[in-house]
Amino acid sequence: MGSHSLLCLECDLRMEDRLQNRCPRGHDALLRSEYHERNLRVRDLPGMWKFMEWLPCSSPLPTEGEALTYRSEGLAREVGLRNLYISFSGYWPERGGKLLSCSFKELEASSVLGRTRERTDKVLVLASAGNTARAFALLSDKASARVVAVVPRPYLSRIWVPEEKPSNFLLLGVEGGYQEAIQWAERISGLEGTVAEGGARNVGRRDGIGTLLLGAALQMGRLPHHYFQAVGSGVGALAVLEASLRLLAGGLGGRLPRLHLSQNLPFAPMFHAWREGRKRIVPELDLPSPERAEREMYANILSNRSPPYSPRGGVYEALQESGGRMYGVSNREALEAEKLVREAEGIDVDPAASVAVASLLQAIEGGEVREEEVVLLNLSGGGYERVREDFSPLTLEPSMVLGRDTSLEEVEEILKGWGVPAR
Ligand SMILES: *Cc1c(COP(=O)(O)O)cnc(C)c1O
Numbered sequence: 001m002g003s004h005s006l007l008c009l010e011c012d013l014r015m016e017d018r019l020q021n022r023c024p025r026g027h028d029a030l031l032r033s034e035y036h037e038r039n040l041r042v043r044d045l046p047g048m049w050k051f052m053e054w055l056p057c058s059s060p061l062p063t064e065g066e067a068l069t070y071r072s073e074g075l076a077r078e079v080g081l082r083n084l085y086i087s088f089s090g091y092w093p094e095r096g097g098k099l100l101s102c103s104f105k106e107l108e109a110s111s112v113l114g115r116t117r118e119r120t121d122k123v124l125v126l127a128s129a130g131n132t133a134r135a136f137a138l139l140s141d142k143a144s145a146r147v148v149a150v151v152p153r154p155y156l157s158r159i160w161v162p163e164e165k166p167s168n169f170l171l172l173g174v175e176g177g178y179q180e181a182i183q184w185a186e187r188i189s190g191l192e193g194t195v196a197e198g199g200a201r202n203v204g205r206r207d208g209i210g211t212l213l214l215g216a217a218l219q220m221g222r223l224p225h226h227y228f229q230a231v232g233s234g235v236g237a238l239a240v241l242e243a244s245l246r247l248l249a250g251g252l253g254g255r256l257p258r259l260h261l262s263q264n265l266p267f268a269p270m271f272h273a274w275r276e277g278r279k280r281i282v283p284e285l286d287l288p289s290p291e292r293a294e295r296e297m298y299a300n301i302l303s304n305r306s307p308p309y310s311p312r313g314g315v316y317e318a319l320q321e322s323g324g325r326m327y328g329v330s331n332r333e334a335l336e337a338e339k340l341v342r343e344a345e346g347i348d349v350d351p352a353a354s355v356a357v358a359s360l361l362q363a364i365e366g367g368e369v370r371e372e373e374v375v376l377l378n379l380s381g382g383g384y385e386r387v388r389e390d391f392s393p394l395t396l397e398p399s400m401v402l403g404r405d406t407s408l409e410e411v412e413e414i415l416k417g418w419g420v421p422a423r
């Protein structure tokens with residue numbers, strides 16, 4: 001076995017990482033990576049790759065990006081916290097932020113591509129509301145790995161690259177919303193020569209984001225008492241929990257950070273289920289009109305209808321285990337928070353990050369956080385305006401827009417033209 005193995009959280013089966021995203025015994029539980037290196041050993045490598053020992057790949061991509069952590073002054077003063085740290089994932093060169101795709105999806109994509117290219121030549125297929133696809137577009141050539149991304153038509157303008165058009169990246173638009181994109185990605189990943197990326201189920205996603213917590217812990221010299229993040233799937237939150245567990249098992253003192261996770265109303269299935277004390281999302285109750293909710297919400301990057309909330313190792317358990325809670329944030333609260341953070345910290349942030357900031361305000365208002373406690377606030381995306389000052393981003397055109405009348409054969413033809421399956 002390599003540097004790690006995979007563990008099924010239902011039956012404790014340990015297995016070699018062969019790029020699987022599910023337990024072969026059919027369990028619904030998430031898999032988790034178990035690294036042979038129990039203590040955090042920081043390698044002399046650039047960016048997030050310094051945490052290579054706890055990534056599911058053995059060689060780094062030629063990139064330097066990572067999430068940066070700094071102690072807030074402006075926002076801390078505004079909200080009255082003495083130990084507010086910000087984790088920023090995006091482009092902000094003045095502070096060392098070099099994630100050119102402007103969100104923490106780039107941490108996920110880096111680790112997933114590293115894991116994939118060491119194990120297969122097949123083409124990765126994924127669905128995205130924008131940020132994930134943009135991250136893969138940026139990295140596919142650097143990883144020499146091919147990627148097909150299916151993105152809802154309204155979000156296609158989010159798929160840009162700072163410089164050169166990638167040759168390893170195939171963009172497909174789809175009529176409809178995120179759900180239609182997920183369905184199409186599933187069908188396409190059944191074609192020969194392709195493999196489903198797996199989203200939250202892919203350990204690479206979680207371990208990639210986990211580097212964010214590792215970097216923050218190094219910077220702070222400890223784990224935070226509280227962690228704030230906006231969630232659609234919950235990958236980031238699970239990643240922070242898992243990375244914290246690894247640090248604790250490796251001997252770092254302290255306890256698990258309390259997870260404070262937020263969703264943007266009216267699209268907030270996990271918030272509603274959690275508030276009712278349910279371990280299961282009931283769509284009729286928690287998300288009765290998903291299409292409308294997706295249209296009405298501000299941070300629509302968070303519009304995941306079926307997040308891994310209930311399975312073993314999922315969001316419900318993570319909230320329980322960490323003593324965490326969920327927040328519902330209105331568009332207005334998010335927009336006000338966005339203005340506040342821009343003025344106080346001097347950077348533009350992703351709408352999802354604004355939702356997280358708004359949840360911090362709710363938490364302080366509700367007495368969930370004490371003034372002296374150590375708080376880690378995840379500004380999970382940002383620097384879009386800053387990127388445009390240094391680059392002239394190029395928006396990618398879809399090779400095709402999939403509609404009701406499109407057949408899978410047509411997509412197969414496009415893939416063939418692209419040399420998939422490889423002959
Ligand atoms: C995807 C995304 C989120 C939500 O992250 P999950 O952990 O997958 O729920 C938050 N912020 C930004 C900027 C994102 O792109």
Ligand SMILES: [Zn+2]
Binds near residue numbers: 010023026
């Ligand atoms: Zn199992």
